[in-house]
Amino acid sequence: MPLIRTADAIRTMQIRGAGRIARAAAAALRDHAASIESSDRVSFIKEMTQAGDILRSTRPTAVSLPNAIHIVLRDLKNATSADDARGIITKNADAFIRASEEAIQTIAGIGARQIGDGDTILTHCNSEAALACIIEAKRQGKEIVVFATEVRPWNQGLLTIEVLNRHEIETHYIVDSAVRAFINDIDIVIAGADAVCSDGSVINKIGTSQIALSAHEARTKMVFAAETYKFAPRTLAGYTIPIEERPGFEVLSDEIARKYPFVRVRNPVFDITPAAYIDGIITETGLIPPSYAPSVISDHLGWDLSLIGDGAF
Numbered sequence: 001m002p003l004i005r006t007a008d009a010i011r012t013m014q015i016r017g018a019g020r021i022a023r024a025a026a027a028a029l030r031d032h033a034a035s036i037e038s039s040d041r042v043s044f045i046k047e048m049t050q051a052g053d054i055l056r057s058t059r060p061t062a063v064s065l066p067n068a069i070h071i072v073l074r075d076l077k078n079a080t081s082a083d084d085a086r087g088i089i090t091k092n093a094d095a096f097i098r099a100s101e102e103a104i105q106t107i108a109g110i111g112a113r114q115i116g117d118g119d120t121i122l123t124h125c126n127s128e129a130a131l132a133c134i135i136e137a138k139r140q141g142k143e144i145v146v147f148a149t150e151v152r153p154w155n156q157g158l159l160t161i162e163v164l165n166r167h168e169i170e171t172h173y174i175v176d177s178a179v180r181a182f183i184n185d186i187d188i189v190i191a192g193a194d195a196v197c198s199d200g201s202v203i204n205k206i207g208t209s210q211i212a213l214s215a216h217e218a219r220t221k222m223v224f225a226a227e228t229y230k231f232a233p234r235t236l237a238g239y240t241i242p243i244e245e246r247p248g249f250e251v252l253s254d255e256i257a258r259k260y261p262f263v264r265v266r267n268p269v270f271d272i273t274p275a276a277y278i279d280g281i282i283t284e285t286g287l288i289p290p291s292y293a294p295s296v297i298s299d300h301l302g303w304d305l306s307l308i309g310d311g312a313f
């Protein structure tokens, strides 16, 4: 898919999910690099940098996106020619995509150990990392039941129940506001993540923090499944992650909204769950407490704080 089409597909959520958009961006950069005819090293790098900027501007919250772009483009300064730069991008993009897929498999194994035989699990939105844990538990023969939320306004819950049904997992589909009514039936909440901040808080689909609060009150375990490239280096330098707010028509049609000129629809699509409500974060490097987030960013990912600045990553 041409880069502009990938960027549009991410912006309009035809490609969605923090991991999927990261892999799509990596593949788009690789394919774009292959399509550039220029043999001039400087103009090639300039064009690839612009391509990275286009992809980065599509959605502001999922840190997987700028991290993937940074990982794919980071060694370009060492390139000796345009061809060399093209080779570096191909190698980095393929390695990123492979590592991302392997991370999901590892997370599935670790996450499945968090799920006991006979457990009832609640999940929110549509996270391939969270679903991988649930599917692996089922594959291991555990008797499980899942509660899946609807996820207004995009109804990603429909994608989730399709996957759960395909794996023959008994599922209850509920509206988002029914979580507290059922929370005492739940043994563990497993959600995905769009960003993990250095203070251990997790940014995920709107409604997650309400679920976490409910789980905390009910003493129900709350874990997140997050590949390490969802950890946000910039937060270690004191930056905050912008929360995407999408157009009001996604919640209320323009036709209805026009009748109520004093009403403004608010449509933030993510929220922040504080570390205090999180029992663990399942990463491909292990099940960690939220307090380990800074160490994942600096020790595991090896991000150099001096590189972190406006627009860097």
Ligand SMILES: O=P(O)(O)OC[C@H]1O[C@H](OP(=O)(O)O)[C@H](O)[C@@H]1O
Pocket (backbone or CB within 6 Å): 016, 017, 018, 019, 020, 124, 125, 126, 127, 128, 129, 130, 156, 191, 192, 193, 194, 204, 205, 269
């Ligand atoms: O990477 P995986 O685990 O698939 O998904 C992580 C998160 O990305 C999604 O965002 P959106 O639906 O693109 O707004 C959801 O918030 C989901 O929990």
